[in-house]
Amino acid sequence: MSSREQILGKIRKSLGRGVLSAEQISVLEARLATPPLHEQPQVNTDLVQQFTQKLQKVGASFSNVENESLIPFALIALLKEWELPLQVVIDAHLQALPWTDEVQYAVRAAQDSDKVSVTEAFAAVAETGTVALLSSHSPTTLNFLPETHIVIVHRAQIAANLESVWEKLRQQAMPRTVNLITGPSRTADVEQTIQLGAHGPRRLHVILVG
Amino acid sequence: MQINSPQFKQRATVALQDMRLQKALSKAKGGFIDKRLAAISALPEFEALRERGKAIKQHTLENLDFYLERFESKVIEQGGKVHWASSSEEACQLILEISRAANAKVITKGKSMVGEEISLNEALEADGFKVVETDLGEYIIQLAHEPPSHIIAPAVHKTREQISDLFHEHHQQYGLTQKLDTVPELVNEARTVLRSQFLSADVGITGANFLIAETGSTVIVTNEGNGDLTNTLPRVHIVMTSIEKVVPTLNDATTLLRLLGRSATGQEMTSYTTFTTGVRREGELDGAQEFHVVLLDNGRTTMLGDEFKDMLRCIRCGACMNHCPVYGSVGGHAYGWVYPGPMGSVLTPLMIGLKAAQDLPNASTLCGRCEQVCPMKIPLPTMLRQHRINAYEQDLMPTRARWALKIWAYFAKRPALYQKLASIKIGILGFLGGGRGSFRYLPFAGAWTKNRDFPAPQGKTFMAQWKARKSA
Numbered sequence: 208m209s210s211r212e213q214i215l216g217k218i219r220k221s222l223g224r225g226v227l228s229a230e231q232i233s234v235l236e237a238r239l240a241t242p243p244l245h246e247q248p249q250v251n252t253d254l255v256q257q258f259t260q261k262l263q264k265v266g267a268s269f270s271n272v273e274n275e276s277l278i279p280f281a282l283i284a285l286l287k288e289w290e291l292p293l294q295v296v297i298d299a300h301l302q303a304l305p306w307t308d309e310v311q312y313a314v315r316a317a318q319d320s321d322k323v324s325v326t327e328a329f330a331a332v333a334e335t336g337t338v339a340l341l342s343s344h345s346p347t348t349l350n351f352l353p354e355t356h357i358v359i360v361h362r363a364q365i366a367a368n369l370e371s372v373w374e375k376l377r378q379q380a381m382p383r384t385v386n387l388i389t390g391p392s393r394t395a396d397v398e399q400t401i402q403l404g405a406h407g408p409r410r411l412h413v414i415l416v417g
Numbered sequence: 418m419q420i421n422s423p424q425f426k427q428r429a430t431v432a433l434q435d436m437r438l439q440k441a442l443s444k445a446k447g448g449f450i451d452k453r454l455a456a457i458s459a460l461p462e463f464e465a466l467r468e469r470g471k472a473i474k475q476h477t478l479e480n481l482d483f484y485l486e487r488f489e490s491k492v493i494e495q496g497g498k499v500h501w502a503s504s505s506e507e508a509c510q511l512i513l514e515i516s517r518a519a520n521a522k523v524i525t526k527g528k529s530m531v532g533e534e535i536s537l538n539e540a541l542e543a544d545g546f547k548v549v550e551t552d553l554g555e556y557i558i559q560l561a562h563e564p565p566s567h568i569i570a571p572a573v574h575k576t577r578e579q580i581s582d583l584f585h586e587h588h589q590q591y592g593l594t595q596k597l598d599t600v601p602e603l604v605n606e607a608r609t610v611l612r613s614q615f616l617s618a619d620v621g622i623t624g625a626n627f628l629i630a631e632t633g634s635t636v637i638v639t640n641e642g643n644g645d646l647t648n649t650l651p652r653v654h655i656v657m658t659s660i661e662k663v664v665p666t667l668n669d670a671t672t673l674l675r676l677l678g679r680s681a682t683g684q685e686m687t688s689y690t691t692f693t694t695g696v697r698r699e700g701e702l703d704g705a706q707e708f709h710v711v712l713l714d715n716g717r718t719t720m721l722g723d724e725f726k727d728m729l730r731c732i733r734c735g736a737c738m739n740h741c742p743v744y745g746s747v748g749g750h751a752y753g754w755v756y757p758g759p760m761g762s763v764l765t766p767l768m769i770g771l772k773a774a775q776d777l778p779n780a781s782t783l784c785g786r787c788e789q790v791c792p793m794k795i796p797l798p799t800m801l802r803q804h805r806i807n808a809y810e811q812d813l814m815p816t817r818a819r820w821a822l823k824i825w826a827y828f829a830k831r832p833a834l835y836q837k838l839a840s841i842k843i844g845i846l847g848f849l850g851g852g853r854g855s856f857r858y859l860p861f862a863g864a865w866t867k868n869r870d871f872p873a874p875q876g877k878t879f880m881a882q883w884k885a886r887k888s889a
Contacts, residue, residue, distance in 0.1 A: 211501040214660065214714045218482045221722025227483055235483050235665075239631055242666035245473075246465045248675070265688070316702035319616055335686040346702040347649045351642050369674075373667040381495070381632045383704050384649070385692040392642040393688055394604060396554035396570065398441075398577050399448045402604040405553055406611065407642025407689070 250367040254333040258365050261336025265390030267411040279306050297325045298345030317348035324349040325357045330372040331365045337389045339372050343382035350386050356408040362417035418536045420769050421753030425776035428751040438748050445573045449739035452683025470676045471794050473669045474730040484630040484663045491633025495695020497708035505535035508713045513544050519653045521619035527644035528552035529624030532657050533755040549614045551643035560587050566749030569681050569735040574748050621647035625658035631666040634692040654705035659713040661729040676792035680734040724803050728763050730793040737787035743780050759787035759797045775813050778804035836880050843874035
């Protein structure tokens, strides 16, 4: 007998039953097809306000632009403020923005030497100040290798709770990676002292559009 | 991992006298407790979420075969493979085969307690692979050749000075020769050293906090980002996990995530919560091209049918050990195996045998704080007591202890006689010790009087006083 059969058999034996009946299975199938919505923490009705408050609480920063076409200019201003080179790696969807010659951009997966990446979020969560990024939309390494990660979030993308993000995701194929990112990389492994930038980005900045 | 649980008493004695350990433990304790309290105080729904979390896990365990099979078929749909392992040896063997087939030289690892449970590093290293732990805490204890002492903070027993010494010794080979002192310097140096390992790894191994039957996803909850570099950069990603980690849907996992972060570190969400589903899709620029999930049993299917079933709800947050007065005094290493604290004292006897671990269920005052703070409401003290009953019934206790218990039980079952004898006994003790007020030595109580005096009883027994006051 394979270990698979052995484990499944032992589970049934311990539960004191045989294989589930067709009727029992259909109840479980129905639960999977319509995932139950459990208790959710209360969220401020002003989702943008709660989202930005939580972002700051977890050590991320944010800025606003009125529309997409202003993103490259906002970006240049940020890089200058942080005294970083005007070079970024971006995901392919941002290529259509009105880029100027002042900033160099590359469209690819991240490399170790990259300092700044810019990616577009799939959604954001007001409850916790979280951004959700999909590997089907932008290379996952952009979220982790560079020291500064800038995420583009449209105001309309901010959901109250994570369950709404799952509902939106169920409308499409599940990507290889869903990254829920809440603040920059951190560790408390040395004497419980929080230190930002353990292995991932030291800085997380959200540009809110709209 | 080497089993040292039979030496619990000796190890606890050494731990209590280890000043550096005591310093590290006292630094850690308050932080965990205060942060958790602040986080749950800010969430009025916490109690309701606990009840819901418990119900979700109960439902899943009742239908574990169904959800595991569904999880498996979803993983396969997305180009991944699921491997089932009854024992630790089988799980190690499966991972060795995958790593050999991948022609791997360097293997990076995210933190995995199941990996510790099956002694995965030892197996991989014996086969010639270079294994690099990438969670900072795990990396520190790998350099020190020590096991973890806490399930979410593996190096919590190490002081900054000790970590500085370790880095100074082991980082010379990379040309990093300066002795470092501050936390930022230490974290930065580890980042530099480990970055090159991430980029050169052929296989990445992570654990999983949850498995999602709805989508075939594995979930990791981290703060450093090491788990994500481990599952994204190498060509092959292996998830080493166990069967009780599965939950039905993304919504169910979300409820448990709200409990996990707050109970563990007081965070509403950790920096990175990552859902991995299958292999790199066509046209994508990064991500693993092979995705393997190893599902371990190692005694869990037996627990499902006995009095320890509730333990399978555990989501490994560490709140029980953070609040345990015994763990807080002796630290994790005294417990002698992978899982320390109250959850470990329940799990370890089930995994390595009650005979080898019989001291662990006794290493508890049964004060009940662990059950109070457990987000999954696991009745840990009840299960520790059950282990004690089993140890007695299986004749594992020393003969003297058995006889003492038998004699005590004879009187305890006869309250009138018990009270009579007790009042005679404290009368004698009160008379003998009355002058000094305490005893330096008492027959049959040498273990107690070795380190402290035994106070002499004053006045009558509690029952006698109770009766007297009631009739007055």
